[in-house]
Amino acid sequence: MSIEFSKNLARTETPIPGVFLFDLAVHGDNRGWFKENWQREKMVALGLPDFKPVQNNISFNEKAGTTRGIHAEPWDKFISVACGRIFGAWVDLREGPTFGAVYTARLDAGQAIFIPRGVGNAFQTLEDNTAYTYLVNDHWSAEAQGRYSFVNLADVSLGIDWPIDLTQATLSDQDRQHPMLEDVVPVKPKRILVLGANGQLGMALREAYRHNDSVDFHGRRDLDITDPDAGRGVGWGAYSTIINAAAYTSVDEAESDEGRRQAWATNVSGIANLAKIAIDFDLTLVNISSDYVFDGQRDTHPEEEPFSPLGVYGQTKAAGDAVVSVVPKHYTIRTSWVVGHGQNFVLSMAKLAARGVAPDVVNDQFGRLTFTDTIAAAIQHLLDSKAEYGTYNVTNSGEIQSWAGIAADVFQLSGNLRDNVRGVSSKTYFSKQPNAARRPKYSALKLDKIISTGFFPALTKEKLRKYMTP
Structure with missing residues (x-):
């Protein structure tokens, strides 16, 4: 023929x-x-x-x-x-x-x-x-x-x-x-590896994937991303995706000598190690970014806004974003004011309300809360829908508030008076913390891009109410 x-x-x-x-x-x-x-x-x-x-x-x-x-x-x-x-x-x-x-x-x-x-x-x-x-x-x-x-x-x-x-x-x-x-036993799909699985977002990802036996969860003891050799014993051919929930997040401590070294080791060098693995093995890399990559001079921040970090933490997150951008298959999830399992702003305010304390809370920084289960759900959505690779802002939706406004909501949901929260300026609040990092004034992130993929973040106030309900 x-x-x-x-x-x-x-x-x-x-x-x-x-x-x-x-x-x-x-x-x-x-x-x-x-x-x-x-x-x-x-x-x-x-x-x-x-x-x-x-x-x-x-x-x-x-x-x-x-x-x-x-x-x-x-x-x-x-x-x-x-x-x-x-x-x-x-x-x-x-x-x-x-x-x-x-x-x-x-x-x-x-x-x-x-x-x-x-x-x-x-x-x-x-x-x-x-x-x-x-x-x-x-x-x-x-x-x-x-x-x-x-x-x-x-x-x-x-x-x-x-x-x-x-x-x-x-x-x-x-x-x-x-x-x-x-x-014949059917061939299972390639696996997903969640790193930083014991942190706030890691715990939310454990819950989100609790019925999926194709997801592995590693804490730092299992795989330390700052160690360039840590991934050598992993059979990467069995995986399709790395979700990195490991990060250095101590904003003020990052301004110290030791904190600066740790922040760069985790948020930049560690991400570079993962990026190399993702490129070598053709994996999708999901990494978490922050509103701190911006200086907060705009009312809301779109994904394409140029980096302008104010402090060391923001600088390391911006550098990590730049590293991830060279991975052909990547999702950068940019978020703000994260609330999940463990210590966080909402729980701190709830404890003060329970003790009858009237706190001073910053009233000139504005943004939206992001609950970790919202981030986890957005990651699942992007992976499952095979959305276009790139950067996506992910926070909860609705009203843009100050920290003091959110604290007042927490007090009200706790059965206390909103007026028990005293709003103060950032300058006044941080006057007794000379080593405090500079914060963006406006942290709200535009959500149009993630919504265009079919993911609709829940209203912040609805999520807060559920979070506060025993």
Whole structure:
């Protein structure tokens, strides 16, 4: 069978999600033919994932009827025929509603197919001296082979009409012994790793993912992001995403000599370590930013506003944001005035109200609270919806308030008088704290971008009321 020359490069979707068949542009004359088997720029433009292949394998098959599979390897594959023809069969072995879906096609050297991780691959040669080639995005190893999933070529429930009957084909004994579909354990999705899992946001992420057994949680003892070697023993090929909830957040302590070193180690060097891992292993990196990257001179801050931090903490968060921006797959979640498990402003005010203390609270800094379960839900939404990568402001919505106004709300919800909160200027409040960091006057973040993705943050006052309710 001759190859069709001068076709345009084209992509065809198949019934298996993520499996794409490509017609390749093959050019030939009396000397033979030439094709661009893998052309990143053109194929990515057609919708092929930029899957970053690292190894090229070739399977040479001497006789027609040679049949191999059905194997689902723990990596993505871009498959083509170098010479000859094949009948290919692909079976979705991934956990989910399309488990068991089958797609078959006859391929010659003018075609190629992209097979994502967890989809079983098999082929039968239709001509002698057929070479079948693979580009894969992980390195083969004996350990990796132990993570293959298989289904039997002869399983009648798959409905594969092999051109050459399997009783007449050349198969390995191992392939003949693979399990039937009903006995196959579905391939689970790649895992998510949450770092800083014992902090305020980490605890909210534990709650948000409590029913998802594909999420791992590490505290600092498990993986210290400031250690450049800490990630070397991790099997990153099993992960799709790192959610970094680890951060240095002591705004005033960051102004001290030791605090400055710790802030830069965690918020910048640690992020650089994670960014390198994310780039090397093609992972999505989610990192948490802060309103402190701005000087607070605008009433509200859009995502694209240039950095203008006032203090060391804000400088380290801005530097961390710049590092994360070079990761191709990243979400920077910029937030403000965070409230969650553990010590925070709302609990401090509630305790003062319970003790009958009338506190002085700053009344010339303005923003919105952000509850950690809102941040966790926004992260889930962005990952699940596969929203465009980039920076997203995430706070709760509604009225922009001063710290004193929020404190008065807390007092009222505690059964106390709002007037028990005395509003004072920042200058007055921090006059007895000479080493206090400068704070942005206006910290409210614009929420249009996250809302445009279909995520609608709850009203601050509603979240505060629920948070204060036993």
